[in-house]
Amino acid sequence: xxxxxxxxxxxxxxxxxxxxxxxxxxxxxxxxxxxxxxxxxxxxxxxxxxxxxxxxxxxxxxxxxxxxxxxxxxxxxxxxxxxxxxxxxxxxxxxxxxxxxxxxxxxxxxxxxxxxxxxxxxxxxxxxxxxxxxxxxxxxxxxxxxxxxxxxxxxxxxxxxxxxxxxxxxxxxxxxxxxxxxxxxxxxxxxxxxxxxxxxxxxxxxxxxxxxxxxxxxxxxxxxxxxxxxxxxxxxxxxxxxxxxxxxxxxxxxxxxxxxxxxxxxxxxxxxxxxxxxxxxxxxxxxxxxxxxxxxxxxxxxxxxxxxxxxxxxxxxxxxxxxxxxxxxxxxxxxxxxxxxxxxxxxxxxxxxxxxxxxxxxxxxxxxxxxxxxxxxxxxxxxxxxxxxxxxxxxxxxxxxxxxxxxxxxxxxxxxxxxxxxxxxxxxxxxxxxxxxxxxxxxxxxxxxxxxxxxxxxxxxxxxxxxxxxxxxxxxxxxx
Amino acid sequence: xxxxxxxxxxxxxxxxxxxxxxxxxxxxxxxxxxxxxxxxxxxxxxxxxxxxxxxxxxxxxxxxxxxxxxxxxxxxxxxxxxxxxxxxxxxxxxxxxxxxxxxxxxxxxxxxxxxxxxxxxxxx
Numbered sequence: 001x002x003x004x005x006x007x008x009x010x011x012x013x014x015x016x017x018x019x020x021x022x023x024x025x026x027x028x029x030x031x032x033x034x035x036x037x038x039x040x041x042x043x044x045x046x047x048x049x050x051x052x053x054x055x056x057x058x059x060x061x062x063x064x065x066x067x068x069x070x071x072x073x074x075x076x077x078x079x080x081x082x083x084x085x086x087x088x089x090x091x092x093x094x095x096x097x098x099x100x101x102x103x104x105x106x107x108x109x110x111x112x113x114x115x116x117x118x119x120x121x122x123x124x125x126x127x128x129x130x131x132x133x134x135x136x137x138x139x140x141x142x143x144x145x146x147x148x149x150x151x152x153x154x155x156x157x158x159x160x161x162x163x164x165x166x167x168x169x170x171x172x173x174x175x176x177x178x179x180x181x182x183x184x185x186x187x188x189x190x191x192x193x194x195x196x197x198x199x200x201x202x203x204x205x206x207x208x209x210x211x212x213x214x215x216x217x218x219x220x221x222x223x224x225x226x227x228x229x230x231x232x233x234x235x236x237x238x239x240x241x242x243x244x245x246x247x248x249x250x251x252x253x254x255x256x257x258x259x260x261x262x263x264x265x266x267x268x269x270x271x272x273x274x275x276x277x278x279x280x281x282x283x284x285x286x287x288x289x290x291x292x293x294x295x296x297x298x299x300x301x302x303x304x305x306x307x308x309x310x311x312x313x314x315x316x317x318x319x320x321x322x323x324x325x326x327x328x329x330x331x332x333x334x335x336x337x338x339x340x341x342x343x344x345x346x347x348x349x350x351x352x353x354x355x356x357x358x359x360x361x362x363x364x365x366x367x368x369x370x371x372x373x374x375x376x377x378x379x380x381x382x383x384x385x386x387x388x389x390x391x392x393x394x395x396x397x398x399x400x401x402x403x404x405x406x407x408x409x410x411x412x413x414x415x416x417x418x419x420x421x422x423x424x425x426x427x428x429x430x431x432x433x434x435x436x437x438x439x440x441x442x443x444x445x446x447x448x449x450x451x452x453x454x455x456x457x458x459x460x461x462x463x464x465x466x467x468x469x470x471x472x473x474x475x476x477x478x479x480x
Numbered sequence: 481x482x483x484x485x486x487x488x489x490x491x492x493x494x495x496x497x498x499x500x501x502x503x504x505x506x507x508x509x510x511x512x513x514x515x516x517x518x519x520x521x522x523x524x525x526x527x528x529x530x531x532x533x534x535x536x537x538x539x540x541x542x543x544x545x546x547x548x549x550x551x552x553x554x555x556x557x558x559x560x561x562x563x564x565x566x567x568x569x570x571x572x573x574x575x576x577x578x579x580x581x582x583x584x585x586x587x588x589x590x591x592x593x594x595x596x597x598x599x600x601x602x603x604x
Contacts, residue, residue, distance in 0.1 A: 036506075043502065047495060068566065069493040072588045076499040079591060080506060107588070125571040146537055149567050151575050153544050167548050169578075 012055055014102040019048045021095045029089060037084050044077035065143055068107070075103050121233060123240035124247070125149040126171035131161040131187065132205075133179040141174060144232045145239060158182030162190060165197055172242035173202045174235075175222075177213055185213075185220065192221035199249045201242035205230065296406045298355035298419070299367040299445055300427040301340065303331070303374060303397040306436040308348040311391055323390050324348060330377050338370035343418055349431075353419055356406040364401050364448035368475055371397040371439045378437070396434030398472075400427040401445040429463045430472055443471040452479035485602055486510045488529035490520040490546070491564075492538050500533070500589075507595055517546030524556040530602045532561040533594075535587075536576065544579045551580030560601040564589065 026041055033041070051070045078096045086093035128150050130141045135156070142152040153168060155161035159182055164170070173191065177184035184204060191197045201223040206213050214225045223245065224238050305311075305327070312320045331350055335342055339360070340352040354370070355363035374397060382392040402423030426442065434440045446455075456474030463470060487504060491497040492515050504511045512527060514520040518541040520534065532550075536543030543563065551557050562583045563576035576584045583597045 040502070043498065047499075050495065066493075068587075069496050073493075073495040073499040075588050076496075076503055076591070080503055083506075125567070125569055127575065142537065142542070146566075149569060149572075151536075151544060151572065153542055164545065168544070 009106075011102055011105040015051070015099070015106060016055075018095060018099040018102050019052075022048075022092075022099065025089075025092050025095055029092070033085070037081065040077055040081050040084065044074065044081065047073045047077065065147070071103050071107050075100060078103070121236035121240050122148060123150070123236070124243055125151065126239065126243035126246070127168060128152045128172050128174060128239060129155060129161060129164050129168070129170045130174045131155045131158065131179070131184070132174075132176040133157060134176075137176065141235070144235060148236060150239065158184070158187035158190075161187060165191070165194075165200075170197075170200055171246045172239055173200055174239070175202055175204050177204055177206045177210070177217065185216065188217060188220050188222055199246070199253075201245050203238055203242060294406060295403050296356045296359065297363075297401070297403050298353045298406070298423075299364045299399055299401045299448065300404070300419070300423060301335075301350075301352045301354065301367050301371060301397060301399045302427045302431045303350045303352075303371070303395050304431055304434075305348040305393050305395050308393070311393065315390070319390065323385060323393075326384065327381055327393070330381055331374055334373045334377060335370055338366045338373070340367065340370055341417075353404075353406075356404075356419065357417070362450060364399075364445050365451050367399050367401075367445070368439070368441060368449065368451075368453060369478070371399060372475070372477060375437060375439060394436030396431060396436055397439045398427050398430035398434050398441075399439070399445050400430055400442040401448045402426065426463055426470065429461065430470075433459070433461050433472070439475045440472045441475055443473070446473055453477065454479055485530040486512055486527065487598065488512050488514060488520065488523055488527070488532045490514045490517070490532065490538065490543065491535045492516060503591060509598070517541030517543055517549075520546050521549060521553075521556070524550060524559055525553075528556070529559060531598055532559055533598075534561050534563055534581070536563050536565045544575070547576075547579040547581050562594070562597055562601070 023045070030038065030041070047070055051067075051074065054067060054070065078100050082093055082096045082100075086096065128145055130138055130145075130152055132138045132141070132154070133156055138154040138156070142154060145152050153164055153170075155164050157179060161173070161175075165173075175184050175187065179187075182190075188202060188204070191200065191202060198221070202217075202221070203224040203226060204214065204217045204222045205226045205228060206217075207228050210227075214222075217225065223242060226235060226238065315323070327348070328345060328350065332342060335350070335352050338354070339358075340354050341356060343351040343353055345351075352367075352370075354360075354367040360366070374395070378393070378395065385392060400423050402421070404419045404421035404423055406417070406419050408417055430440050430442060454476040456476045458471060458473045460469045460471055462468075487509050489497065489500055489504065489511050491500060491513070497513055497515070501511045501513060512523060512529065514523050516538045517534075520532065520538075520543075521541070523529070524532065534543045534547060536547075538546070541549075543565075547561050547563065550559065550561065557580075560582040561580065562585055563579070563581040564585055564587055565572055565576065566587045573584050582601060585594050585597065
């Protein structure tokens with residue numbers, strides 16, 4: 001569409017009127033003006049002639065970029081002149097003021113006009129990399145796309161384009177296939193092999209109906225294509241679609257990273273206390289994350305090295321730590337293998353829970369089997385201890401089953417997944433009466449067992465703080 | 481601005497470039513010019529201007545790429561760059577900052593505002 005077929009915009013008449021007035025007023029005063037001001041007038045009239053030349057031809061519609069530049073220059077000179085002589089020449093000031101208003105109207109008008117005339121596609125602004133070996137093509141594309149708000153960076157070769165991708169976060173690549181040096185096909189291959197760039201949409205531009213070339217590119221991962229000479233509106237539409245694809249991909253990527261971060265956090269937080277399997281279980285079930293306090297039936301295991309305090313008095317601190325770490329390391333592996341949750345290490349004692357955060361039918365059985373495995377492992381630990389000149393050690397293990405509150409316990413600043421309740425105290429009480437190499441389980445644990453075990457002595461014990469006695473049983477092994 | 485400080489104006493349109501030079505001169509600033517991003521980088525190296533006014537939509541090497549390269553180049557990375565673009569969206573401002581520009585102005589330029597930015601960046 002050209003200016004000849006559209007109604008003449010009002011601002012054109014206004015600008016012509018203002019220039020005419022300015023020229024007349026200038027001719028009256030020109031002999032009294034300073035050199036600097038005269039220079040400004042020369043420039044503003046130069047710009048005016050350039051604009052009038054554009055108005056006289058149909059250049060206006062096709063060169064809106066040039067029009068903007070002329071208007072910007074006019075505005076600058078008009079503002080300068082007002083600063084210089086506005087105060088002393090009120091007539092000139094009024095004309096310049098009117099001219100500035102007309103320029104503003106022209107600016108607004110031509111923006112609207114060019115948008116209307118070419119049916120520009122409006123889109124979120126994107127960062128476009130245009131790759132073409134010919135400068136006039138690069139400028140054509142840059143102008144067409146920057147007019148609707150995109151940022152266009154250009155590259156004259158595949159090599160240059162790869163450097164641009166390294167430096168900028170590009171939304172869409174517009175690629176000319178025929179280039180000297182690294183050609184479009186090779187460049188496309190490099191992009192699609194790159195772990196980060198491969199998601200960046202590539203629109204290939206090819207000469208006269210080169211369908212084979214296009215098909216090859218689509219197979220190589222190109223997202224869209226255009227034939228030369230292309231329709232600017234079609235280009236804008238495809239760029240818009242490309243940007244939207246890229247935005248969706250970026251969003252998806254963001255969600256995935258967030259999920260990975262969450263998973264890492266959960267693994268780091270719980271991984272030290274829970275077996276891998278339980279952590280995976282929690283991650284796979286969204287409700288598993290809601291670890292608010294709740295009542296759980298669990299089997300609690302407390303193990304303790306007999307006489308460790310007096311034993312450690314005869315060893316150097318480093319020896320105590322090294323011996324303890326070996327012991328706790330072996331025991332941790334065994335507890336995790338039995339899907340127990342280690343609540344805490346209290347010096348040489350280990351407090352573990354079976355049945356939280358995940359309840360299983362065989363919680364009590366796994367607790368008992370775990371205790372048996374722990375006692376069986378003591379022979380190997382003691383063999384190593386003796387080899388290094390450390391004394392042999394023995395542990396007593398107590399197991400009790402009951403309802404406890406499980407949850408994140410603590411303050412905002414520091415909390416951990418833990419357990420509270422009377423059964424915890426009862427377990428501790430049972431542990432007090434357990435001898436070395438012995439496993440004692442409460443009556444409630446015994447009732448919960450599904451497997452068959454060889455039992456030893458049974459005993460009634462008092463529990464501190466409440467008037468209650470409970471029955472405990474010695475476990476000697478599994479029945480085969 | 482102290483004596484000996486110069487502004488590099490990077491603008492491809494001659495009409496506009498002349499207008500801006502005249503106007504900046506009028507404000508007491510010494511101005512050197514470049515017509516594209518590559519020239520701008522060369523002049524930044526050779527002349528070490530106090531501040532750069534960079535039109536971002538330039539031929540040969542555009543302002544985005546030129547700004548990025550300038551900020552990767554140790555010998556000129558400390559020269560402040562004010563980006564000049566025709567677009568007033570937040571995205572463009574962010575892009576300019578990401579390209580390493582120190583400040584941002586939209587065209588048509590509010591000249592008194594631009595002078596303030598120049599003075600702020602050259603005060604150090």
